[in-house]
Every structure is written in C-alpha cells, then in structure tokens.
Amino acid sequence: MYIPEILEGEARGRLRKLYHNIKYTLHVPLISDVFRVLAHYPSFLTYALETSRSNLLSHHFEQLSDQLRAMPPPARPLPALPSFVTRRDLRGAAAVLPVFHYSNAKLLLLTTAWYEALSERPIPGWQQDETFIPPGIPASFPKTVPLLRIESAPPEIARLLRLITDAHYGFAPPGDIRALALYPTFLAGAWQGVESCLHTPWYRDQTDRLLHTAQSLARSLPYPLPLAPGRLQQVLSEREIASCLSIIAMYRSLLPKLILDTELMMGLLNRSAQTFWI
Numbered sequence: 001m002y003i004p005e006i007l008e009g010e011a012r013g014r015l016r017k018l019y020h021n022i023k024y025t026l027h028v029p030l031i032s033d034v035f036r037v038l039a040h041y042p043s044f045l046t047y048a049l050e051t052s053r054s055n056l057l058s059h060h061f062e063q064l065s066d067q068l069r070a071m072p073p074p075a076r077p078l079p080a081l082p083s084f085v086t087r088r089d090l091r092g093a094a095a096v097l098p099v100f101h102y103s104n105a106k107l108l109l110l111t112t113a114w115y116e117a118l119s120e121r122p123i124p125g126w127q128q129d130e131t132f133i134p135p136g137i138p139a140s141f142p143k144t145v146p147l148l149r150i151e152s153a154p155p156e157i158a159r160l161l162r163l164i165t166d167a168h169y170g171f172a173p174p175g176d177i178r179a180l181a182l183y184p185t186f187l188a189g190a191w192q193g194v195e196s197c198l199h200t201p202w203y204r205d206q207t208d209r210l211l212h213t214a215q216s217l218a219r220s221l222p223y224p225l226p227l228a229p230g231r232l233q234q235v236l237s238e239r240e241i242a243s244c245l246s247i248i249a250m251y252r253s254l255l256p257k258l259i260l261d262t263e264l265m266m267g268l269l270n271r272s273a274q275t276f277w278i
Contacts, residue, residue, distance in 0.1 A: 002150070007031075008036075015042055018045065023137060026106060028103045030103075054223040058223070059132070069101065071260075074202045078267055081186075084189065085188075085272070089185045090186055092182065093183050096142065096180065097180075100176045109218060111248050111252040116219075130223075147182075157184050161177060167198060168257050176262060189268075193265075206260055
C-alpha cells in the first residue's frame with residue numbers, strides 16, 4: 001500500500017509555501033492526496049494552481065461544488081453503527097468528516113477541469129463579473145487534520161486499510177481513510193455500513209452521475225484554464241506531462257467514491273448522534 005507523496009510536514013522551501021497557498025485557496029486545513037503526489041512535479045503543480053486560482057476563489061466555484069454534494073439517499077436504510085464504536089472516536093470523526101464532505105466535491109471539480117484541459121477539451125470560461133471569497137480556512141474546521149502514517153499502523157488497522165484500499169482498487173489508503181484511522185473504532189464500524197452499499201445500483205449510479213456532472217460543470221467555470229499540453233511543453237517534458245495526467249485521472253476516478261463514502265459515514269454518524277450525545 002504505497003504511492004510516492006510528500007507530506008505537509010516534509011515540505012520545505014517553495015513547496016512548503018505552495019502547500020500553505022493550496023490550503024488557503026481551497027479553504028481547507030489539509031493537503032489532499034492529489035497534491036501530495038503531484039508535489040513530485042512542482043513545476044506542474046505550481047502552474048496548474050496559479051492558472052486555477054481565480055476559479056477556485058470564485059463564488060461560482062463554490063456553487064458548482066454544492067451541486068456535487070447534493071445527492072439522493074441510498075435506496076435502503078443504513079444499519080446502525082456497532083456498539084463497539086467509542087464516543088471518543090465518534091467525536092473525532094465528527095470533527096474531520098465535514099472537512100472531507102466540503103473538500104472532495106471541490107477536488108472532483110478541479111481535477112475534472114484539469115483532466116479536460118489536458119485532454120485538449122478546453123475550459124473556455126465565460127465573460128461575466130465574478131465575486132471572490134477571501135483565502136483562508138473556515139473557523140468551523142479543525143486547524144489541522146492529522147493523517148495516520150501507514151508504516152506505523154497497528155496490524156489490525158493495517159488490515160482494515162488494506163481492505164478499504166482493495167475495495168476501491170486503489171494503490172494506497174486515501175487521506176480521508178488515513179484521517180479516520182486515528183479513530184479506529186468509528187472507521188471499522190462505519191466501513192461495515194459503507195461496504196454494504198458498494199455493489200448496489202445506487203452506489204454505481206451515483207458514481208457515474210458525479211463523474212458526468214463534474215465534467216459538465218467544469219465547462220461552467222467562470223475563467224479560462226490554460227492547461228493544454230502545448231503550453232505545458234514549454235516547462236515540462238512529455239514524460240512529466242504524461243505522469244501528471246495519469247495521477248489526475250486516477251484521483252478523478254477515485255473521488256466520486258470518496259464523496260459517497262463520506263456521505264454514507266456522515267449518515268451513520270448523524271444516526272448515532274440521535275442515539276446518544278457525542
């Protein structure tokens with residue numbers, strides 16, 4: 001379970017400053033997986049974010065992201081969380097799940113826009129005055145979202161991480177799961193409910209809907225996105241461009257599943273909150 005990444009605590013110099021700008025531009029208190037992996041290609045990541053900044057800070061981007069967060073509930077009721085889930089882990093999950101609920105929709109829209117532009121399907125923007133949201137992290141979010149280091153995971157948590165990674169045919173546990181792994185009884189209990197939905201028509205339909213909706217919404221971004229390969233060839237090799245496109249495509253395919261998993265876990269959490277105070 002490994003994919004090369006540069007964690008926030010390992011970033012130095014320009015990359016550390018870039019990570020700071022990413023968090024404040026996306027209004028989230030963590031560096032998401034796709035950025036930690038693309039950090040091995042700092043010229044691309046810097047250029048892609050600079051050309052996306054106006055869109056990311058626009059009110060319109062927030063409104064488009066809201067459309068990705070809205071989805072019908074699963075066809076069948078979710079089971080209750082098991083009794084072994086502790087209140088400590090319920091409180092921890094309640095703090096971090098809203099961060100991923102907020103950030104994953106934005107990441108899906110952003111990676112889809114990048115994917116489209118890199119595939120030479122231009123994001124033209126539209127000419128209209130746009131208002132902006134100041135950079136910064138909402139006060140309602142935790143100041144940081146720690147991630148479990150995979151190599152230090154206890155055996156039982158490592159097995160659960162492997163199970164979740166394999167269920168989504170991934171290379172490594174995503175940041176959402178590594179954050180929740182610090183609250184292991186919640187993750188173990190919530191995954192039982194999520195896993196029961198993975199092969200249902202609802203889950204498949206919503207995964208497809210999110211991908212197609214994000215592709216359509218990306219063309220509604222207010223500002224042009226000049227990420228065509230011809231432009232990037234001025235600063236990157238063809239091998240670097242191909243690698244970045246592969247990374248973006250991988251996370252674009254994974255993010256709809258993470259959005260659904262988070263939605264299901266929040267549903268389970270809300271049911272528990274109604275049962276007893278957390």
